[in-house]
Amino acid sequence: MTVIVPEPLLEERNVHGENVEEERSIGGGSLDLDGGFVVPDSNAFGHSFRDYNKESERRAGVEEFYRINHINQTYAFAKEKKEEHGKLQKGAMSIWECVELLNEFVDESDPDLDEPQIEHLLQSAEAIRRDYPGQEWLHLTALIHDLGKVLLHPSFGGEPQWCVVGDTFPLGCAFDQSIVHDQYFKGNPDYNDPVYGTRLGIYTENCGLDKVTMSWGHDEYMYLVMKENGTTLPPVASFIVRFHSFYALHHSGAYTYLMNDEDKEMLKWLRIFNKYDLYSKSKVRINVEEVKPYYQSLIDKYFPPKLRW
Numbered sequence: 535m536t537v538i539v540p541e542p543l544l545e546e547r548n549v550h551g552e553n554v555e556e557e558r559s560i561g562g563g564s565l566d567l568d569g570g571f572v573v574p575d576s577n578a579f580g581h582s583f584r585d586y587n588k589e590s591e592r593r594a595g596v597e598e599f600y601r602i603n604h605i606n607q608t609y610a611f612a613k614e615k616k617e618e619h620g621k622l623q624k625g626a627m628s629i630w631e632c633v634e635l636l637n638e639f640v641d642e643s644d645p646d647l648d649e650p651q652i653e654h655l656l657q658s659a660e661a662i663r664r665d666y667p668g669q670e671w672l673h674l675t676a677l678i679h680d681l682g683k684v685l686l687h688p689s690f691g692g693e694p695q696w697c698v699v700g701d702t703f704p705l706g707c708a709f710d711q712s713i714v715h716d717q718y719f720k721g722n723p724d725y726n727d728p729v730y731g732t733r734l735g736i737y738t739e740n741c742g743l744d745k746v747t748m749s750w751g752h753d754e755y756m757y758l759v760m761k762e763n764g765t766t767l768p769p770v771a772s773f774i775v776r777f778h779s780f781y782a783l784h785h786s787g788a789y790t791y792l793m794n795d796e797d798k799e800m801l802k803w804l805r806i807f808n809k810y811d812l813y814s815k816s817k818v819r820i821n822v823e824e825v826k827p828y829y830q831s832l833i834d835k836y837f838p839p840k841l842r843w
């Protein structure tokens with residue numbers, strides 16, 4: 535199968551903006567994903583990133599979030615939500631209007647950030663823009679990747695946090711132990727199901743992630759919004775948005791047997807993206823008015839003026 539991915543990267547900068555000369559190629563030679571990338575020592579709270587057990591002002595709330603999430607995210611539930619929200623009948627608005635709506639939400643699942651979501655969108659987009667100046671599609675992908683969290687908004691779903699944010703995982707097959715707070719899956723009705731509780735469950739080896747029903751949340755929703763509104767961003771952008779919370783896969787290497795060759799190609803870009811999604815989380819504020827014209831020009835290029843949500 536031919537996979538269309540943008541051109542290889544020939545230059546990389548680390549998170550401090552230093553140039554890291556490193557040849558990379560996608561599809562050809564090897565891709566050294568960690569080459570030169572300097573991961574910050576700690577998050578805004580002085581702890582390691584994604585440490586779900588470290589005592590902090592966010593720990594207990596995050597654990598409670600995952601307890602409820604893991605008990606309620608069943609295969610049947612995710613199918614139902616996809617059906618409901620996939621109709622995109624909640625309203626019409628532009629990408630930037632949605633960015634601004636996220637000003638009022640703080641993500642309860644996140645141990646590393648307690649800033650409004652608009653800050654996170656701009657922080658991740660600006661960080662990736664600085665290191666990959668030639669990849670405008672990636673800048674816009676970062677800006678929009680979490681817009682699905684608009685489901686929290688009363689006029690666009692008013693959903694509880696447990697079915698909007700947090701890491702995602704496949705349903706219809708066994709829960710992997712690398713998933714954050716996996717102990718709570720014991721309370722999930724699918725846990726002991728004779729089919730859903732097995733390694734492959736309802737899937738076949740290398741069936742492709744497109745066939746997999748993920749736990750319902752902002753990733754899948756935004757993917758549907760992009761698709762149904764006819765974005766002209768490359769397919770890999772939609773893949774990044776759709777699976778960016780699938781840490782068991784892109785971080786821990788679980789569920790690789792569900793991937794096909796195309797997924798494997800795109801996973802390389804998802805891993806690059808993830809560094810900026812995760813490690814750009816900080817207390818540094820971006821001047822919205824200053825950067826807005828640049829992002830608006832990208833939005834105009836890759837999306838219609840109003841989208842159905």
Ligand SMILES: O[C@H]1[C@H](O)[C@@H](O)[C@H](O)[C@@H](O)[C@H]1O
Pocket residue numbers: 641643644645680699700701702778779780781
């Ligand atoms: O807490 C975070 C947050 O909800 C992100 O938006 C999501 O992509 C991550 O997977 C999750 O760990």
Ligand SMILES: [Fe+2]
Pocket residue numbers: 679680752778779
């Ligand atoms: Fe996200």
Ligand SMILES: [Fe+2]
Pocket residue numbers: 654658679680811
């Ligand atoms: Fe994010």
